[in-house]
Amino acid sequence: MLKMIELPYPLNALEPYYSMQTLELHYQILYKGYVDNTNKTEEELKKAREKNDFSNIKCLEKNLSFFGSGVILHELFFENMGPAIPTEPNVELMQQIIKDFGSYTAFKNQFTEASKVVEASGWCILAWIPKWNKLEILQCEKHQNLTLWGCKPLLVLDMWEHSYYLQYQTKRPDYISAFWNIVNWNVVNNRFAKI
């Protein structure tokens, strides 16, 4: 059984960049739904294995991918934010960013622009591609589409409307720009150190 992660900061800690009400709904309702539905799907998969009845397997695997990816990406997203105390990529991560994107500014520009044009609901992800020993910025439609298998998400931004609409309405670029104030690079650095 998956358990919800605890937020590493109080619900109001990201104000004014990410409102308490938005975070409360996002964490307590939306994220909880993904955790509950992943657990429900795992339970149904267990029953299917026990009965050796896989007549519903396509739907179950689809649900596992959708809800499970939703859990993982939301946890990465919540954990790669923090109070607006300036942090930055450490030397190792910065060197890799410069190697793969040319400069930190070029990386930030690509991430920002890629976030703006995520089709409908989805995510923008800075990921380590183990197969390539390289960082890439990826768009992900919904939670599970357009992924590269084996990638390791390092920095994640939720571009679903529920993540910003209450506070930013149609001003998606403002939301993305505000996000940069609340990235916790210490967490991203640690993720990168563990690749």
Ligand code: MN
């Ligand atoms: Mn979300």
